[in-house]
Amino acid sequence: MSAAEHKPDIRSHRLDKDEIERNFGDLHPPLTRSEALIEADRCYFCYDAPCTTACPTGIDIPGFIQKIRSDNLRGSAHTILRENIMGGMCARVCPTEVLCEEACVRNSHEEKPVEIGLLQRYATDPIFDRQVPLFSRAPPSGKKVAVVGGGPAGLSCAHRLATLGHDVVVFNRDNKPGGLNEYGIAAYKTIDNFAQREAEYILSIGGIEVRNGQTLGRDFTLSDLRESYDAVFLGIGLGSTNELGLDDETLPGIDDAIDYIAELRQAEDLGKLPVGRRIVVIGGGMTAIDIAVQTKRLGAESVDLVYRRGPEQMGASEYEQNLAQTNGVTIHHWARPVELTGEDYITRIRFERTELDRDGRLVPRGDHFELTTDVVFKAIGQVLDVGVLGADTAGLEIRRDRIVVNDAGRTTLRDVWAGGDCVSGGDDLTVTAVQQGKVAAIDIDRRLRKE
Ligand SMILES: Cc1cc2nc3c(=O)[nH]c(=O)nc-3n(C[C@H](O)[C@H](O)[C@H](O)COP(=O)(O)OP(=O)(O)OC[C@H]3O[C@@H](n4cnc5c(N)ncnc54)[C@H](O)[C@@H]3O)c2cc1C
Numbered sequence: 001m002s003a004a005e006h007k008p009d010i011r012s013h014r015l016d017k018d019e020i021e022r023n024f025g026d027l028h029p030p031l032t033r034s035e036a037l038i039e040a041d042r043c044y045f046c047y048d049a050p051c052t053t054a055c056p057t058g059i060d061i062p063g064f065i066q067k068i069r070s071d072n073l074r075g076s077a078h079t080i081l082r083e084n085i086m087g088g089m090c091a092r093v094c095p096t097e098v099l100c101e102e103a104c105v106r107n108s109h110e111e112k113p114v115e116i117g118l119l120q121r122y123a124t125d126p127i128f129d130r131q132v133p134l135f136s137r138a139p140p141s142g143k144k145v146a147v148v149g150g151g152p153a154g155l156s157c158a159h160r161l162a163t164l165g166h167d168v169v170v171f172n173r174d175n176k177p178g179g180l181n182e183y184g185i186a187a188y189k190t191i192d193n194f195a196q197r198e199a200e201y202i203l204s205i206g207g208i209e210v211r212n213g214q215t216l217g218r219d220f221t222l223s224d225l226r227e228s229y230d231a232v233f234l235g236i237g238l239g240s241t242n243e244l245g246l247d248d249e250t251l252p253g254i255d256d257a258i259d260y261i262a263e264l265r266q267a268e269d270l271g272k273l274p275v276g277r278r279i280v281v282i283g284g285g286m287t288a289i290d291i292a293v294q295t296k297r298l299g300a301e302s303v304d305l306v307y308r309r310g311p312e313q314m315g316a317s318e319y320e321q322n323l324a325q326t327n328g329v330t331i332h333h334w335a336r337p338v339e340l341t342g343e344d345y346i347t348r349i350r351f352e353r354t355e356l357d358r359d360g361r362l363v364p365r366g367d368h369f370e371l372t373t374d375v376v377f378k379a380i381g382q383v384l385d386v387g388v389l390g391a392d393t394a395g396l397e398i399r400r401d402r403i404v405v406n407d408a409g410r411t412t413l414r415d416v417w418a419g420g421d422c423v424s425g426g427d428d429l430t431v432t433a434v435q436q437g438k439v440a441a442i443d444i445d446r447r448l449r450k451e
């Protein structure tokens, strides 16, 4: 192979400005008024509303749809946001096809479900566009709560605590609030700086001070917070990415999908972002799909996504898998990487095919294939960075690298609650993080009022 063939083909401006703009426009454009009214009319306003039961935040879905029908958008938004203050983001990013819309009774008539996500967006967009206040604060309680993490879990917890009259300080590692809403979610799901507009709206309730650039385990400890505040909520997400566990994993060109996505989300000009010609993505969850689709939409010539199990076991929903395929991503199931090859940077990656044995264990099938590549993205899951909790983990139960909480978000430390991706038993969705933050805030309030 010549020296030129060894050089990775990674460059910016693979597509022109118009193509990039088209590729990163709104994935699901908002409904017009007449479309929304027609869609709202499709709802049967079911008495037992299975859609509401399927929503992790328990939004009264027929209730908000009814208000859309009578053109009461403010009332509709209030019904949504009082249960889920990130109802605007969730309308954009929730996998509704496996939540409310999957439960919609319209499916059993072999029709398409009511487009609940799009209706939710229709009702809430005007509130965030015009920053219309819908909530107010209860009289001051005199209590002060520290929230660590400014993502969906932390902001939801902070907002509910503020409405209940408590003062809140949010300590956030990143330079902007929003967590993965700002740094992780695919760019075409949340255009026009929506994550920041939503965070601004949440904070406008008052009584919440955000300290960005403040990292637990570096700038302060959990003990410091427990000494100075009446309660602490941990919503720190997952800090480290899983490794492949192969030799030469540090070769240039083998990158964390999460880091690249964060760079993409912060890029002012997507055309300037360097992207490889041939990309290999390893993983089967939402992160794997997102990096695959976004690099393809930036102009990568080939994107191969390789997952060790079958389509049913992928963390990404069927809709997300279809999205990848219709964007030209090739998905290879039942294969895992076994060897990385390259001198100065990665050039080839070898996979062994896998299958399940009689006991349901994943085993090698005995045959292999290779892919030539310019960049490999690892997207095989993240883990909690337990190290940031330092010596304070004494008394804090951690199981499988996640913080153990009960249904109310209580940890095993009396004055510490937690929620979102960093706790065990979740499903790593924005809507679940919002719900856990809210539930913990309600429990913190109950405890503080008893004291
Ligand atoms: C690439 C990607 C795409 C996704 N797409 C979707 C999607 O389409 N739909 C969906 O429902 N879900 C999606 N998810 C999952 C969703 O983003 C998460 O479940 C959700 O953001 C979890 O919220 P959180 O508040 O627990 O954590 P995060 O959003 O991770 O926020 C954690 C916050 O804590 C702060 N923090 C971290 N460590 C510290 C520390 N030591 N000290 C202080 N602050 C700290 C961070 O700065 C951050 O603000 C996606 C995830 C990824 C990675």
Ligand code: SF4
Binding pocket: 042, 043, 044, 045, 046, 049, 050, 051, 052, 061, 062, 103, 104, 105, 106, 114, 116
């Ligand atoms: S299940 Fe479907 S039809 Fe019934 S209330 Fe919910 S959205 Fe409306």
